Amino acid sequence: MPTQRLRPQALALVIRRTLRQAAPAALGLSALMPLSAMVQAQQVQFNIPAQSLASALLAFGSQSNLQVLYSPQDVEGKRSAAISGAMEPAQALPKLLQGTGVSYQIEGNQATIHAREGGNAVELGATNINSQGLGQTTENTGSYTTGAMQTATKLPLTLRETPQAVTVITRQRMDDQSMRSLDDVVQATPGLRMSAARPANSEYFSRGFPISNLMFDGLPTTYNADWVAAADMAPYDRVEIVRGATGMMQGAGNPSAAINMVRKRPTKEFQGSVTGSAGSWDNYRGELDLSGPLNDSGSVRGRFVGAYNDKDSFQDYAGRERGLFYGITEFDLTDDTTLTVGASNQNDNNNINWGGLPVNRDGSHVGYSRSTNVGYDWSYQDINNTTLFAEIDHHFANDWRLHVAASKNWSDFALQGAVFERTGSTSAEAFRQRVFNQRRDYDQSSYDIYANGPFKLFERQHELVVGASKREVKTSAHGGTVFIPVDNLFAVNPSGIARPTVPDLYDLSEKVEQEGVYVTTRLNIADPLKVIIGARLDWYDNQSTYNEINDGYYTNSDYKVTRNVTRYAGVIYDLDDNHSVYASYTDIFMPQSEQGLGRSIIRPIEGKNYEIGIKGEYFDGALNASAAIFQIDQENRAAESANQRGCIDYTCYEASGKVRTQGIDLELMGALTPNWQVGAGYTYSQTKFLKDANKAKEGSKFDSDLPEHLFKLSTTYTLPGELNQWRVGGNVYSQSGIFNKGTSTFGNYRIDQGSYAVVGLMVGYKVNKNLDTRLNLNNIFDRKYYQGIAGNNTWSPYDVYGDPRNFTLTAKYSF
Incomplete structure (x- = not known):
């Protein structure tokens, strides 16, 4: 990326002592930082939550287009106040x-921050660094990191201030x-x-467990890979990921991760772009x-994003x-109050088979070419997802x-597709296609209200979040x-059989309600020591009714969880x-x-995440590094009870199963x-059974088709000079x-996917200040691998190939 596009990416002012200790790379970075435009005496729309003063000044510089100059020791350990609304930078x-106990001076397009007791601004010499820094919004920053995120606790914390492994894409x-x-x-x-x-x-996994919730601007929704389409990324500014148990923000779920997709917001100045791309397999x-x-x-701002994608397959x-379309409008009702309303629709029409490729009886791969389809050309899977959302923010x-x-989501799913099955016996096996007809409607609602702000205790300033939420599916x-x-x-x-008529054999209705209240506080115990503690109280109610004619897959259920306590x-x-x-x-629970004895519902599974680590923040947040060691215990897993006395017409279970994940997490971004x-x-992540009703499982892998080792790298370098x-x-990857x-029935089987690596390349060329082009080459060595492997050798086997070598050519015109 050309140097002139590197807008808020930079470093805060450091005095000569800090520069003498800084790495040469930091000096190189400072020398290339651009100057912002001269600030006009006009109102600017600010939205900066209370946070560390260094992070707040970076956000202020980004939103005001002022160069903010300061010495790190003058702001170290200090917290800013929150500001929101339209006002002049000087206000x-x-x-x-x-x-905060610090003073400021504004001259032209520069704001200088200094310790009040000194009486004068910091003396600036030839080696000083002018800077703007990163705020929460990542659009137009050119950066692979961000200034602050709220997914872990709803406190606006930098990555370094968050005591969990976190990533921002x-x-x-x-x-x-x-x-x-x-x-x-x-x-x-x-x-x-x-x-x-x-x-x-x-399906998405983290630390050995599936991810069952997705979040949109902090509001959780249920995710089921069978019925919910992967979200298109065009409407989103960034994706925040917190790994491990995240019950404080999500309520019920697995101790895997929170994925929070943060939507693009309207800008105070007009901007627009048109993007077109073409790629392999007629991908337009x-x-x-x-x-x-x-x-x-x-005071009223809007944004519209539309996208259309049509592609064949290998x-x-x-x-x-x-x-896809996405629309959002912000209304400044007062200087301190903003109302946001928006809507989106994503309509996916997939001419694609439901099942994957079968395997041999011993589990070995059949050796199909990657182009093989063992389904039919009339197979389809259509998903239409509509969302309405609204927010009120008051300072x-x-x-x-x-x-x-508040958010309301409707998802309509329709499918007709086939799954290859092996039937018969070992000596006389036979095959058939199970053709599904499925219709499913999801109606999800999420509500959340919280207040956060500072409070003083023992002459120190701390922060508090108090909130309540409700979720209904x-x-x-x-x-x-x-x-x-x-x-x-x-x-x-695939073209040999006409589409059959598949009658309805069952209907299912289900309702899940969750209500919760939560509190989190960040205590400033000492200048270098911060403690975050929190708790959440949940009520959970599930009711499911199943009516069948000739299908035994689903069952009726009715169970509740009352006053479950989640801790942080x-x-x-x-x-x-x-x-x-x-x-x-x-x-998380x-x-x-x-059911246990007397048909009592056994207590919920509880996932406990223990983690220790070290984090580094360099160039005032432009570069972040972390290393963590973690352990997750998932306890109370249902296990069939050895004593079935008293369980006359049903099977008794007890909460005795336990699974443990241990691993390390390293990241640089x-x-x-x-x-x-x-x-x-x-x-590195290894998950094993510690306790199970089947004693033979104890000590073995919990989910063997999840890799223990994962390495991922992406990098971009803008060439220097001319x-x-x-x-x-x-x-x-x-x-x-x-x-x-x-x-x-067909004997022992083992289905393998060996270790593999997939490599991609990118080259970009900026034609002028408006037109940017890019060529992406994926899987350049054409590595043949399976993105997912079959679970067995009998029914519903799903060997699914990963994409072969392919390319995408993209052009974006901004105005």
């Missing part, structure tokens, strides 16, 4: 600095790697595994993004079509903030199956200006429907130099081997 800065990183969907983001995120459950459906896509003020004062008789005079958010479904006999593994003709604790200690160590405990962005991570219109980059094994 906003004193509000931001209220209670920024807008720039998504663009550089041509990430079009959440599948692409998960594939690139350290510690996360994207597995193809079927050719059109993806267009995007339009318009944003800006809707009235003269800028697999025969398969293709996908997607249409009080005492620096407290009230946030109210209603599901209705109906469908059925018919069977088509097949002669052998190679006898399927973290300690962060600053070793120096750049490094912190931390330790944290977090947990998952209700179970199994951000700017090594102004021209060099990097995002890299390595994760070649700065060019940028080059690459990415690597590498994982260790996985397998599934067991015994069925």
